[in-house]
Amino acid sequence: MSTPYSPTVMDHFSNPRNVGELPDANAVGEVGNPKCGDIMKMYLKIEDDVISDVRFQTFGCGAAIATSSIATEMIRGKKIDEALQLTNRAVVEALEGLPPIKLHCSVLAEQAVKSAISDYYRRQGIDPVPIVGALDDECDDHCSCGA
Amino acid sequence: MSTPYSPTVMDHFSNPRNVGELPDANAVGEVGNPKCGDIMKMYLKIEDDVISDVRFQTFGCGAAIATSSIATEMIRGKKIDEALQLTNRAVVEALEGLPPIKLHCSVLAEQAVKSAISDYYRRQGIDPVPIVGALDDECDDHCSCGA
Amino acid sequence: MEQKIIYADNAATTPVSPSVLEKMLPFFSQSYGNPSSMYSIARDNKEAVEHARAQIASAINADPNEIYFTAGGSESDNWAIKGIAQTQSARGKKHLITTNFEHHAVLHTMEELEKAGFEVTYLPVNEDGLVTAEQVAAALRPETALVSIMYANNEIGTIQPIAEIGELCRQKGVMFHTDAVQAVGAIPIDVKAEKIDLLSMSSHKFNGPKGVGALYIRKGIRPARLIHGGGQERGQRAGTENVPGIVGMGQALENAIETMESKTAHLLEIRDYVVEAIEREIPRVRLNGHRTQRLPGNVNVSFQACEGESLLLFLDMAGICASSGSACTSGSLDPSHVLLAIGLPHELAHGSIRLTFGGQNTLEEARHICEELKKIVAEVRRRSPLWNEEKGA
Amino acid sequence: MEQKIIYADNAATTPVSPSVLEKMLPFFSQSYGNPSSMYSIARDNKEAVEHARAQIASAINADPNEIYFTAGGSESDNWAIKGIAQTQSARGKKHLITTNFEHHAVLHTMEELEKAGFEVTYLPVNEDGLVTAEQVAAALRPETALVSIMYANNEIGTIQPIAEIGELCRQKGVMFHTDAVQAVGAIPIDVKAEKIDLLSMSSHKFNGPKGVGALYIRKGIRPARLIHGGGQERGQRAGTENVPGIVGMGQALENAIETMESKTAHLLEIRDYVVEAIEREIPRVRLNGHRTQRLPGNVNVSFQACEGESLLLFLDMAGICASSGSACTSGSLDPSHVLLAIGLPHELAHGSIRLTFGGQNTLEEARHICEELKKIVAEVRRRSPLWNEEKGA
Numbered sequence A, B: 001m002s003t004p005y006s007p008t009v010m011d012h013f014s015n016p017r018n019v020g021e022l023p024d025a026n027a028v029g030e031v032g033n034p035k036c037g038d039i040m041k042m043y044l045k046i047e048d049d050v051i052s053d054v055r056f057q058t059f060g061c062g063a064a065i066a067t068s069s070i071a072t073e074m075i076r077g078k079k080i081d082e083a084l085q086l087t088n089r090a091v092v093e094a095l096e097g098l099p100p101i102k103l104h105c106s107v108l109a110e111q112a113v114k115s116a117i118s119d120y121y122r123r124q125g126i127d128p129v130p131i132v133g134a135l136d137d138e139c140d141d142h143c144s145c146g147a
Numbered sequence C, D: 001m002e003q004k005i006i007y008a009d010n011a012a013t014t015p016v017s018p019s020v021l022e023k024m025l026p027f028f029s030q031s032y033g034n035p036s037s038m039y040s041i042a043r044d045n046k047e048a049v050e051h052a053r054a055q056i057a058s059a060i061n062a063d064p065n066e067i068y069f070t071a072g073g074s075e076s077d078n079w080a081i082k083g084i085a086q087t088q089s090a091r092g093k094k095h096l097i098t099t100n101f102e103h104h105a106v107l108h109t110m111e112e113l114e115k116a117g118f119e120v121t122y123l124p125v126n127e128d129g130l131v132t133a134e135q136v137a138a139a140l141r142p143e144t145a146l147v148s149i150m151y152a153n154n155e156i157g158t159i160q161p162i163a164e165i166g167e168l169c170r171q172k173g174v175m176f177h178t179d180a181v182q183a184v185g186a187i188p189i190d191v192k193a194e195k196i197d198l199l200s201m202s203s204h205k206f207n208g209p210k211g212v213g214a215l216y217i218r219k220g221i222r223p224a225r226l227i228h229g230g231g232q233e234r235g236q237r238a239g240t241e242n243v244p245g246i247v248g249m250g251q252a253l254e255n256a257i258e259t260m261e262s263k264t265a266h267l268l269e270i271r272d273y274v275v276e277a278i279e280r281e282i283p284r285v286r287l288n289g290h291r292t293q294r295l296p297g298n299v300n301v302s303f304q305a306c307e308g309e310s311l312l313l314f315l316d317m318a319g320i321c322a323s324s325g326s327a328c329t330s331g332s333l334d335p336s337h338v339l340l341a342i343g344l345p346h347e348l349a350h351g352s353i354r355l356t357f358g359g360q361n362t363l364e365e366a367r368h369i370c371e372e373l374k375k376i377v378a379e380v381r382r383r384s385p386l387w388n389e390e391k392g393a
């Protein structure tokens, strides 16, 4: 498999934005699993319904790193309900495309954001499902980058 | 199939000795058939048990032409019983070898000589079989040059 | 031997054109990465392979993802026929239709399938070397798995009514494969218009390198694999891609398509000259195959009372490369099955010569061949016991 | 990119050496005749093919007529396994033995045969990536048709006890095939001494061209054909001979044998340096495969909490070509079946890097790779949620 990543993907892979842990995060989500070869962990600091800070850590391929990175950029400073509008399609567009077999990485990024926001509600004793929707923890369907 | 014929074979193919008909032949033999792609016709003039003249005509491949040609050389001037000693092996040696799939052509040459000599005896009312041996008219076993 | 060689055996194989070789060269020692690899230097190779795939697809009006690279025409034929036979027999379809004058890559594959329990109908060709769609229609059965009929014959060059057969098969819902090894790059082919489901080709027949070919498989069709292993060729044909070979094949076919019109005119001039000259100058000859419905570069003639290997040896001494249907040159016990299929007696089949011309041949060369041939045939007949009878008759 | 490229993926493919390419060149556009033809210019090609056959035979102590040319390692594996399976099953033998960490050309062929009713025993390899003759002995049955065990593994380079397995199989009267695609040209092989019945090889793994390979078939053994058609390769493998490819393969293997001793010393120096440097400089790494019983040029390491494609992308940016067992680079849903077979957890299998060195690599390059790798692993771990846990643990 050659890696015809767009320059934007390679930019986000080489210089990922917002990498690392966020010690004072009040919302942490993790999706994927080591079996699949992709794990995304998303740390948010949410103040007054606004995502004031964000970090990620990702174990995964170039597309996984790049989708995580751009997703953090796309939700930083946004209101929760705006962040929940983030679709994997928007992530792919912002990256100027992904190889077909890597599309699921963008799904993973969307899910990581939702997982973190769910955590935020859960910490407040609010059931996240009516707000965020049910999250697919399993990645059976699109496990790994392979096609 | 490439044709790694020896120079001697090519010499006899290019300049065959004793080609043609022999109008005053008193012994004519023909072996092979058009189906197989090889026909050798041998004309002998026998005087006092000696082969005083010989000609051949051959429809066949390079090896067929060369074996006929050299066989005529090998029996010309020989006594009948000497000519009957001619073996296909001797023909092959005289030609400095033949490709394995062409070895049957040398058998055909030996048979053509024997067939002509049989004809000689037959014309005199003598059963040739005790002298010449039985001849295999069919070439089923080694039909054609192919392997 | 400082003699100039005249190569008139382009149906056997062709030289790689210098412009094609030039395109191939960087992929041996410089751009050598495995196209399936991650890194940038392999990516160029991947792109080169995909470019070649597009070149080949466009040559026959296919989509690039309908082209699968193989090691040549024989592999393509084997894959198409065994692969469809396997998948169709799973649905109870175990009948195959072909002709009795296909290339051995098709015929021997069919015979192998007969041993495995398939039934094969070998349609006879007429004395011109042609089959009809009606013959195919009459042979079709509910359990017919595949019709495989060659586009153009490799010995006598006759071109089959492929579009009619394709139309029939599509209507009846039967798979249609054509061995187009001799046709691709020589005459126009349109797999969509002609309703072809699978088509075999081989690079070295159109001035590309040896050892590479392709199988066109129409979208939606999936023959069982012949070579299992790695995920190359979208999982359908395993093996590290022969990058230089594939690049050469693509370029060679693009060249062939671009020059087809002018080359065809040139070849027709040569072919018609040669046929006319031989028929005029040499007695008792027979043109084998249809007079006009044949490949532009193909001449196949039988000379009564002559054996083909002898003719070839003399031609070779004169610096002329040709081939023959004689058993001596076929490597089998019988003379050309193609010539027997069009009804030639054994003797005439043994006495055939095939001259196949290519873009590099000139009319001057054709003239020289005819002159030499006249002398050679006379000499071979002088040696032949059959010519006596012939004269006598 | 004016950066110097360091190619450390010689197990994937190798560049054609200039001296090999030089030998091939005349056979594209000058000596292009079909080796099966009659005329003189084709005869040179026939001789060139036979010379290459002799070169290859002598490299593994076989007879030239035991060597059959193919389109590569995958075809050789498919032919050997399906061919023997077919002939042996006619005698009621429908059991096959292999290992669980073969190349896909063997494994997927075995799976295909399972669908066709064969039973296959997949011997597990130990954590070093080795099987034993005792395991084979225990798996043998009266109806065992074939044992197929690779000579050296393509990912972790471990070398199997082939002579012992060959001895056992010969004693028991069972056919023994070995996929030696990674071993030929790299380590000494003697098919007679090691009692090998069939052996697959591929030219592009030892600085020969892509798209050509060979199958050694011991005299007296006759697997069913995979590609039916013309009489090439003594009737056993149809298709116009890839003359330049065959010539290149023969020359490349002759070169490899001649330089094997000095090259091995050079590769061992590089390999041992790299393993030592990585283990010293980078925490939490694991060398995959046996430490010494492995190909001289093979290094395979897993880095905890790292994903392989990320490592490869960074290496590529640094101009270093390597490969990985990560699913992202395998084209399949799972990470390397080889690494799982030696017991690695998925995470470590995803996080592996294979560096395979060739004659053109230098110790200087190896040093540079290790320095880069240290920085790259640190950066990838900085991004990894698993490395947190790792540190915490």
Ligand SMILES: Cc1ncc(COP(=O)(O)O)c(C=O)c1O
Pocket (backbone or CB within 6 Å): C238, C239, C240, C241, D011, D071, D072, D073, D074, D075, D077, D103, D105, D150, D152, D153, D154, D179, D180, D181, D182, D202, D203, D204, D213
């Ligand atoms: C061990 C092994 N077997 C078989 C093959 C297949 O060889 P090829 O790609 O030349 O068909 C390879 C290499 O890809 C290999 O490493």
Ligand SMILES: Cc1ncc(COP(=O)(O)O)c(C=O)c1O
Pocket (backbone or CB within 6 Å): C011, C071, C072, C073, C074, C075, C077, C103, C105, C150, C152, C153, C154, C179, C180, C181, C182, C202, C203, C204, C213, D238, D239, D240, D241
């Ligand atoms: C009609 C036809 N089919 C198939 C083949 C086989 O092609 P290849 O020799 O490239 O395998 C040939 C040529 O040899 C051919 O002329």
